[in-house]
Amino acid sequence: MKRNLLIIGAGGVAQVVAHKCAQHNDVLGDLHIASRTKAKCEAIIASVKEKRAMKGPGRFDAHSVDAMDTDAVAALIRSTGAGIVINVGSSFVNMTVLQACIDTGAAYMDTAIHEDPAKICEAPPWYGNYEWQRREAAEKAGVTAILGVGFDPGVVNAYARLAEEEYLDRIDSIDIVDINAGSHGRWFATNFDPEINFREFTGTVYSWQGGAWQSNAMFEVGEVWDLPVVGKQKAYLTGHDEVHSLSARYPKADVRFWMGFGDHYINVFTVLKNLGLLSEKPIRTAEGQEVIPLKVVKAVLPDPASLAPDYLGKTCIGDVVKGMKDGKPAEVFIYNVADHREAYDEVGAQGISYTAGVPPVVAAILIAKGTWDVGRMVNVEELDPRPFIALLTRMGLPTRVRDAKGDRPVEF
Numbered sequence: 001m002k003r004n005l006l007i008i009g010a011g012g013v014a015q016v017v018a019h020k021c022a023q024h025n026d027v028l029g030d031l032h033i034a035s036r037t038k039a040k041c042e043a044i045i046a047s048v049k050e051k052r053a054m055k056g057p058g059r060f061d062a063h064s065v066d067a068m069d070t071d072a073v074a075a076l077i078r079s080t081g082a083g084i085v086i087n088v089g090s091s092f093v094n095m096t097v098l099q100a101c102i103d104t105g106a107a108y109m110d111t112a113i114h115e116d117p118a119k120i121c122e123a124p125p126w127y128g129n130y131e132w133q134r135r136e137a138a139e140k141a142g143v144t145a146i147l148g149v150g151f152d153p154g155v156v157n158a159y160a161r162l163a164e165e166e167y168l169d170r171i172d173s174i175d176i177v178d179i180n181a182g183s184h185g186r187w188f189a190t191n192f193d194p195e196i197n198f199r200e201f202t203g204t205v206y207s208w209q210g211g212a213w214q215s216n217a218m219f220e221v222g223e224v225w226d227l228p229v230v231g232k233q234k235a236y237l238t239g240h241d242e243v244h245s246l247s248a249r250y251p252k253a254d255v256r257f258w259m260g261f262g263d264h265y266i267n268v269f270t271v272l273k274n275l276g277l278l279s280e281k282p283i284r285t286a287e288g289q290e291v292i293p294l295k296v297v298k299a300v301l302p303d304p305a306s307l308a309p310d311y312l313g314k315t316c317i318g319d320v321v322k323g324m325k326d327g328k329p330a331e332v333f334i335y336n337v338a339d340h341r342e343a344y345d346e347v348g349a350q351g352i353s354y355t356a357g358v359p360p361v362v363a364a365i366l367i368a369k370g371t372w373d374v375g376r377m378v379n380v381e382e383l384d385p386r387p388f389i390a391l392l393t394r395m396g397l398p399t400r401v402r403d404a405k406g407d408r409p410v411e412f
Contacts, residue, residue, distance in 0.1 A: 016357025
C-alpha cells in the first residue's frame with residue numbers, strides 16, 4: 001500500500017486536490033504541496049485548515065520547487081517520502097515530473113497532456129509525441145503512471161470504457177460534450193490557465209473520423225446539444241487530449257470532442273487572435289522591451305481561481321456513445337452535472353476546477369489501496385471504470401446515464 005502524497009501545483013485545481021486529499025488523509029497519509037511560489041501552497045493549506053478538512057492526524061506541508069527541474073522534483077519526492085504524486089501544475093512540466101517519478105518509484109498522475117512551450121497545437125499523435133515514449137521506462141521501473149485523469153480527459157475516458165462494457169456491443173462513435181452553463185460575472189475570463197486555454201484553441205482542430213485524422217479550423221463546426229439540466233447548448237468541434245488515446249482503443253469509431261462557447265468568448269478570442277495577442281512568439285516594443293503577447297494577455301486577465309466566489313450555475317460533461325446493442329442501433333449518454341456554488345462551499349473553488357480536481361484524488365486512493373496500482377503507464381480507459389466511477393459518486397461527482405430506458409444514476 002502506497003502512502004504519503006505530493007501535489008505539484010498551486011492553482012484552482014490544486015486547491016480542490018488539496019481539500020479532497022485532506023478529507024481522505026487516513027488513506028493517503030502525510031500530504032505535501034509544492035510550486036514555484038511557496039506562499040501559494042501555504043494559502044491552500046490555510047484554506048484546508050479553515051474548513052477543518054483533515055480527516056485524521058497527519059502532516060500537510062508546503063514546499064517550493066522548480067517543477068521543470070527533474071532532479072529537484074525527485075529530491076523533493078525522496079525527502080517527503082511521497083509514494084504518489086499528483087501533477088496539477090502547468091502542462092509544461094509533465095515530462096519532468098513524470099521522469100522524477102520514474103527515477104524515484106513514485107506513482108504519477110496528471111490531468112492534461114504535456115505541452116512544449118515553443119509549440120502550439122501539435123499534430124497527432126499527441127500522447128505519442130511525449131508521454132507514451134516513456135512507457136517502457138515506467139514499466140521497467142514498475143511505476144504506475146495514469147495519464148489524463150482529470151474529468152476530460154479522465155472521467156470521460158472511463159465513461160467510454162463503461163459504455164463498451166455495460167451498454168453497447170459495438171461502438172461506432174464517441175462524442176464528448178463539455179458544457180459550462182455557469183456565469184462568473186466578469187466581462188471576460190478563462191476558467192483555467194489563460195495561456196493553456198488559448199493555446200488549446202488557436203491551432204488546427206483534430207478529430208478521429210472514418211479511421212483517420214480529420215482537421216478543421218476552430219469554431220468551424222458547431223452543433224446544438226440538448227442535455228440534461230443545462231438544456232440546449234451550442235458546442236464546437238475542438239481538439240482535445242482524450243481524442244488521441246480513445247482513437248487508439250476504438251480505431252473503428254469516430255471520436256470527437258465538443259466544447260461549449262458563448263458568442264462573447266468567440267468574439268473576444270477572435271479579436272485577440274487577429275491582433276496577434278495570442279502569439280507565443282516574442283516581439284519587441286518600440287521601447288526595446290521584449291515581450292510574449294500571450295503572456296501579457298494572461299497577466300491582465302483574472303486569475304481563474306479568483307472567479308470561484310461569484311460563480312453560479314452548472315456544468316454538464318459526458319459521452320454520447322452510439323453503436324449497436326443486441327443487433328439494433330443504440331445510443332447512450334453517460335454524464336455528470338456539477339454545481340459551481342456547491343463546489344465553492346465545499347472546497348473554495350469553482351465547478352470547472354472541482355470536476356478536474358476530484359478525479360485524480362479518487363485515482364490516488366485507488367492506487368493507495370492497490371486497485372489501480374498497475375505498475376505501468378496507462379490512460380484511464382485501460383483501467384476498470386467501476387471502482388473509479390463508484391468512488392467519484394461518493395466523493396461528489398455522481399454519474400448518470402440516459403438511454404432508451406430513461407435517465408438514472410449509475411450505481412455499482
